[in-house]
Amino acid sequence: MLGVGTVIIGAFCFVALFAPWLAPHPAIDPFGENYQRPSATHLLGTNDNGSDIFSRLIWGSQTTLIVVVFATTMVLAIGLTVGLTAGLRGGFVDTAAMRIVDVFLGLPILPLLIFVAALAGPSLTVSILMIGLFTWPQTARIVRSQTLTLRQRGFISSARGFGAGPWYVIRRHLIPSLGPVIAANLVFVAGLSVAIEAGLAFLGLGDPTAVSWGAEISRAVGNPQILIDLLWLRWLVPTGLALTFAVVGFTLVGVSLEPSFNPRSNRAR
Amino acid sequence: MSQTQIPAPPAETVTAVDAVGTTEFLTEAAPSHRRRPPWVSLVSYVVTVLALITLNFALPRLMPGNPIDALLAQGADGAVQNEQTRAALTEYYQLDQSIPEQYVHYLGGLTRGDFGKSTTTNGSVGNELGGRVGWSLLLMVTGMLISIVIAVPAGIHSGWNRSKRADRNLLGLFLTLQNLPIYLVAAAAFTLLVSKFGLFPLGDATTLYGGYTGFAYVLDVGRHLILPGLLLGLDFATYEFLVMRSSMVSELGSDYLLAGRAKGLRQRRLKYRYAARNALLPVVTVVGLQFSVAITSIIFIERIFSYPGVGGYMFQAIGQRDYPAMQGAFLVLTITVVTVNLFVDLVYRRLDPRTSV
Numbered sequence: 001m002l003g004v005g006t007v008i009i010g011a012f013c014f015v016a017l018f019a020p021w022l023a024p025h026p027a028i029d030p031f032g033e034n035y036q037r038p039s040a041t042h043l044l045g046t047n048d049n050g051s052d053i054f055s056r057l058i059w060g061s062q063t064t065l066i067v068v069v070f071a072t073t074m075v076l077a078i079g080l081t082v083g084l085t086a087g088l089r090g091g092f093v094d095t096a097a098m099r100i101v102d103v104f105l106g107l108p109i110l111p112l113l114i115f116v117a118a119l120a121g122p123s124l125t126v127s128i129l130m131i132g133l134f135t136w137p138q139t140a141r142i143v144r145s146q147t148l149t150l151r152q153r154g155f156i157s158s159a160r161g162f163g164a165g166p167w168y169v170i171r172r173h174l175i176p177s178l179g180p181v182i183a184a185n186l187v188f189v190a191g192l193s194v195a196i197e198a199g200l201a202f203l204g205l206g207d208p209t210a211v212s213w214g215a216e217i218s219r220a221v222g223n224p225q226i227l228i229d230l231l232w233l234r235w236l237v238p239t240g241l242a243l244t245f246a247v248v249g250f251t252l253v254g255v256s257l258e259p260s261f262n263p264r265s266n267r268a269r
Numbered sequence: 270m271s272q273t274q275i276p277a278p279p280a281e282t283v284t285a286v287d288a289v290g291t292t293e294f295l296t297e298a299a300p301s302h303r304r305r306p307p308w309v310s311l312v313s314y315v316v317t318v319l320a321l322i323t324l325n326f327a328l329p330r331l332m333p334g335n336p337i338d339a340l341l342a343q344g345a346d347g348a349v350q351n352e353q354t355r356a357a358l359t360e361y362y363q364l365d366q367s368i369p370e371q372y373v374h375y376l377g378g379l380t381r382g383d384f385g386k387s388t389t390t391n392g393s394v395g396n397e398l399g400g401r402v403g404w405s406l407l408l409m410v411t412g413m414l415i416s417i418v419i420a421v422p423a424g425i426h427s428g429w430n431r432s433k434r435a436d437r438n439l440l441g442l443f444l445t446l447q448n449l450p451i452y453l454v455a456a457a458a459f460t461l462l463v464s465k466f467g468l469f470p471l472g473d474a475t476t477l478y479g480g481y482t483g484f485a486y487v488l489d490v491g492r493h494l495i496l497p498g499l500l501l502g503l504d505f506a507t508y509e510f511l512v513m514r515s516s517m518v519s520e521l522g523s524d525y526l527l528a529g530r531a532k533g534l535r536q537r538r539l540k541y542r543y544a545a546r547n548a549l550l551p552v553v554t555v556v557g558l559q560f561s562v563a564i565t566s567i568i569f570i571e572r573i574f575s576y577p578g579v580g581g582y583m584f585q586a587i588g589q590r591d592y593p594a595m596q597g598a599f600l601v602l603t604i605t606v607v608t609v610n611l612f613v614d615l616v617y618r619r620l621d622p623r624t625s626v
Contacts (some may be wrong), residue, residue, distance in 0.1 A: 119595075244453065
């Protein structure tokens with residue numbers, strides 16, 4: 001599972017990074033003829049605007065990658081800060097932080113995302129900020145619980161006994177030990193952000209200027225010509241597959257990384 | 270399919286579902302029974318509801334711009350630009366008052382079921398939502414029933430035959446389904462089954478001007494309900510299947526099964542009467558928790574099938590930048606989720622005496 005997942009994610013990142021060289025046509029072709037059938041120049045034909053469907057598929061991966069990278073970084077930053085602070089400080093800070101996390105976890109994320117995105121206006125920045133702001137509590141909780149267990153370990157207390165300051169302990173001991181746990185969690189967050197971005201774009205709340213798989217699916221479904229010339233097979237299906245593969249790739253890696261680091265599942269075995 | 274919309278369940282409800290992904294089910298962890306006393310759930314519920322109401326109040330006010338300009342900008346009559354009208358509108362929306370005063374007024378309105386007026390239809394948002402809640406509920410309940418019919422037997426079978434061929438196939442199938450975004454599956458189903466082959470009606474919950482009465486009306490509603498309901502059911506089923514399966518697997522090594530075998534009970538009886546019955550409990554929780562997933566799924570399903578529910582209403586309101594309608598729909602959807610979650614939490618306590626503290 002790890003292998004397949006890594007290959008999918010690797011391919012996805014490769015396509016996104018090298019899109020300008022890989023894509024045979026620009027994302028928007030102002031002079032293109034619309035609804036062309038597949039040919040050597042247009043592998044999957046062209047869409048309602050005369051843009052090459054295959055190229056848009058490739059360009060779409062870029063938008064997804066941008067969202068994944070920024071949203072995940074944000075989740076990492078907030079989750080790590082809150083989790084570490086709560087776990088290390090304990091007491092009131094811990095209780096307060098965890099209550100906030102509970103409230104966040106109790107909120108239905110997607111309606112909230114839709115609501116905020118609709119209010120703030122569609123843009124990529126808003127999508128990223130929203131995904132980041134609403135998916136960190138899970139990470140914070142995992143970081144906190146791991147910090148709590150790590151804190152009790154001998155090497156940390158001896159480092160502290162030797163006079164190591166909190167920053168030193170965090171940098172030298174906590175972060176390296178937390179690394180794998182956080183990595184597994186972040187892979188899930190990445191997969192989730194792919195799906196959320198596409199979902200928002202599907203509802204018309206993504207960046208209207210960016211090429212997004214979610215928006216493409218929405219456009220394809222709403223297109224009255226979708227059943228002519230097998231357009232659905234050339235437009236809806238590949239876009240859907242690209243999206244699904246990206247999500248599956250992250251899920252596979254996350255699933256295969258997690259069990260070995262999840263204390264609960266280890267205990268249950 | 271649930272991947273898109275796994276809204277994390279409330280912290281106090283279930284620990285088995287709180288990984289962002291689904292791995293808990295693959296690791297076959299027995300569901301945890303550690304719980305907090307009921308009052309913690311209640312307090313947490315009240316805080317969440319207040320947070321939602323406050324967010325609903327604050328978010329539009331945090332956004333740049335002014336609601337009246339927004340009203341004017343969305344194509345209101347040019348004549349409304351004059352000072353008098355502006356003053357009247359300002360007074361009507363209480364924008365001349367301080368934020369705390371507005372908040373109190375807003376809370377007061379909510380307690381009377383006053384969600385404000387839609388800026389597109391000028392009708393009461395409360396009434397408009399009221400007419401749609403029923404359809405959403407119908408869709409949701411149908412989806413849940415279908416999901417139980419699909420997931421429970423499949424999960425029992427899969428878990429009972431752990432690691433055998435049937436299990437691997439079923440697990441593969443449901444994991445694949447889980448990773449497919451619901452809007453993609455629904456969009457594909459709509460394009461092919463409805464548009465191309467015309468097997469199902471084109472949307473809406475009834476035939477417009479169909480004039481059906483009595484049994485014919487019920488049939489008509491059913492005809493419109495079946496495909497969205499089925500898709501929703503599949504969406505829920507993936508999650509329920511995984512829980513049912515892992516719960517079943519955790520019963521496999523039980524002493525009572527060994528004793529049953531020793532008594533010479535038939536496999537069927539052991540599988541359904543013994544193991545499955547004990548394994549069913551976590552599924553009850555999950556079915557309840559599905560409500561929060563359901564809420565997000567119905568927004569997509571109702572949008573694609575133009576189903577006249579709350580999700581569709583919210584979507585329509587977004588398209589028209591109709592803020593009062595959007596806020597109303599948002600509030601109804603989210604408060605339903607947290608209320609159902611609380612309910613599930615409390616019911617679960619009754620069902621499983623081990624969880625009461």
